[in-house]
Amino acid sequence: MRQILGASLGFMCDESFSIQRNIGVVVKKGKITQVGEYQALCREFSDLKHEFFDGCVLLPAFVNAHLHFEFSGNAVSFTYGDFGAWLDSVIANRDVLLGMDTLDKHICDCIDECLRSGVGIVGAVSSYGYDLKMLAQSPLRVVFFNEAIGSNPSAIDTLYRNFCVRLEESQSYASSSFIPAVALHSPYSLHHIFAKRVVEIARGLDSPMSVHFLESIYEREWLENASGYFYKFFTQIFQLPNPKPFYTITNFLEFFSDIKNAIFVHCLQARDKELEFLKQNTFSIVTCPRSNRLLCNDYLDLQNPNLPNVALGTDGKSSNNNLNMLEELRTALFGYKSNDLESLAKKLLLFATSNGAKALDIQSGEIKVGKNADLALFHIPELSSLHNPSQIPLHFILQAKSAHRVYIDGIRVL
Template sequence: MKHSSQNIRIFGAKEVFVCDEDFQILQNGGIAFEEGKDTILCVDTFENLCVQFPDAKTHFSPQGILLPALINPHIHFEFGGHIARFNYGDFGAWLDSLMEHRDSILGDLKDIIQEGINEQILCGVGSVGAISSYGDDKEILAQSPLRVVYFNEAIGSNPASVDFLYQNFLQRFEDSRKLKSSTFIPAIALHSPYSLHSIMAKHLIALATKECAPLSAHFLESHYEREWLETSSGYFRGFFQRLASLKDPTSFYTPLSFLEMLSPLSDKSPILLTHCLHTSLKELAQIAQLNATIVMCPRSNRLLSNRYFDIKSSLTHHIPVAIGTDGKSSNFNVNLLDELRFALFAYPQMDLLELAKMLILGVTSRAAKALGLQNGTLQTGKNVDFALFDFPESLNQSPLSFILHAKKPQILYVNAKCVYGSR
């Protein structure tokens, strides 16, 4: 059936990464959509689309790759105001340095957050899972071109402060709800089981269940965390004695009991568990039962914990894995393409081309599922979020070569709007 509408746009390229689970690559393919309407009308060969929509405005990249706009499912925008103030190589040393310099890098954040937004756009990212500790980034992110799942983060383990901190969280959550739109989605983050009182965690899980809101948590990022959760000893015991003035601090959970608390969300809301570096087989089985996604941040994990997430363990338990950059407090930039390149070299035991496909899915379809978004794949009915990367020549082993050589998109669309490049 032919359409005469002149509002149809068709974008095509030598290769289209559909980013479905089979990693279908459509040769000389393209997508069609109506200007201003955030729904893909059709995905087909570029030639067929031009026949179906003869009056459409068209653009074809003869040596390009068209794929869904990339998704960074775990990024902290607020801690970007430093170059080298933190200590790396040990999680405890890093956390101590973060606490020491925290106030000095949380001044005027407007330029810092805008810089982080621009860095996402310039590497082809259209959607982010933004972890916000203080709420100072919400207006800038809500007004940005990005599609944002905005995780209001809760932290606080001192029983005397739980009521105050919970009320503060509720106010931040309500403030973010006032900004809710098709591209700004309020969500909830539990900082981690070592840093959040169980009473508060239960309140927030109940709220996420009621609101069907995505929920994120850092989980077992360091061996210190496992030691604390299992024995209430080690680095974190001293940490809480020093900073919270607790004489006899104890953990509120075991790793399994924390995961079990999340069970009401398993069939209601997306669950993201970030890092998971020290998970046992039993805990991975529980994560699988939760239908959760694990978000790995390879560069951050190397700098803070000297460890990478065991991807093969996730495959055994059929747990989807997404890839994020974390924030600049534990990274040297928040460029998601750089993160993918680094990850290629972090897993030498894996087949290189298959790993490349897995990594691309981890910043497209699997990241979209993790955040509860309707993008991440180029399919009819999905959101019009896509990136077109142009190359000086056609790419051999294109998924692998894309990661190695992609720098910035020629064109980036989010919410059916061109946010970078020519229209």
């Protein structure tokens, strides 16, 4: 479908966060083919269907770069305030973790919640494949990370076979809006033989690889000293007599040395050496502020000059109160209390658009010729007449309540 979409304000989501008034975007075959002033484009392409959204902001659909749809029923299931207490509560309540009888309903609600908050693209980590069909059939553009997890050497073959079956099944749904990929759960939870096999598969795929990395102080302590919470975790819960980490931090990172694109989720405890490795390899971090506060009482230091590309995610409902991307943005604005507000607002919006698309290796996330027409519209008429235009991004985050429209490949999905 060819059309022109227009709006009072356009957030281009380029590096300098340009804002264009009376923006017009020509969409052909799902791509942005021209960007300019709406009326001028309407004159130039007078045969095209065109629609102007007065009082609206047009911007790239948000990218929620890390979440778990399979835990969509678990918003009130677990203990918050300490990563160890949280993981203990997850293990103790494995029976409620999935809640199979209502899982489809919960996943459906969460897909809807994503769309309503302006999200068009997700990096969805799937531990079991239970979310596969719903996500493949959803209007979202999905990078579907089949996750490998398991540390018991005697179970590796079974786990690996199961992983391969899930991956293959997801590949049967592959399309331009459903991209099968693989994820390693984390260095503390994945046997090195299993990890090695999965990484070999990842090398053959064209999609990014995802991993939870250095989320908690306990993980760092375990990998560096084989002690602390995880020592107790493996001895007491998994009854291992003398558990040892499978990797040093450096060893683990070596897995990624010839991976084209990888996203490291959380990284709260990553130090400059690790961050530099990510940056040199043009990998990305996905930061999930609410999840990080609820589990680890901390946020990623956004002022560290060694940060690589940073994207934003909500994580799953098992570590967040909802999947609303607007609330994630607002929480970050207030969570990073000392960061300059205006520049933080722009930075966060880039995390949630162009940086997210870059992390997931998707040609979206910017209003730019050649990009996918993955777009969102928000009706906030006050923004157009703001006395201080440099605060438009800030007031957008403060005021945006729900998306007015979401388009994927130029097709309206909300």
